[in-house]
Amino acid sequence: MNLLDHFSRMARNNLWSNDRLYRAVLQFESGEFEAERTSFFPSIKATLNHILAVDHLYLDFLEEGGVGAAAHDHFVPFDEPQAL
Incomplete structure (x- = not known):
């Protein structure tokens, strides 16, 4: 497996996991x-906002x-799970 395939698989796994x-x-x-x-x-709210902020970074x-x-400095946390 080449490096591009590896990172593509990692990105798909991240998408699946987040979903x-x-x-x-x-x-x-x-x-x-x-x-x-x-x-x-x-809280779970703080955890998920952190995950999303780091994804943006x-x-x-x-x-x-x-x-x-x-x-990261410009990230605005979400208050409701539907907004994530």
């Missing part, structure tokens, strides 16, 4: 998305780093 994760979150009862949890991040790096670290 499953976001579909599961949409099934939450009211309040579960922002409920306090025992974890590195204080990585995409910028892959696109020649046009925005750089500021891509």
Whole structure:
């Protein structure tokens, strides 16, 4: 397998994983998305917003780093799971 195939597979896996994760979150009862949890991040909302912010940062790096670290600084967190 060449490097391009490897990264293509990784990207498809990321898409599949995120799709499953976001579909599961949409099934939450009211309040579960922002409920306090025992974890590195204080809630599932904070965890998913972090994942999305880092995805934006990585995409910028892959696109020649046009925005750089500021891509994270300009990220606006989502309040509702439907917005993710």
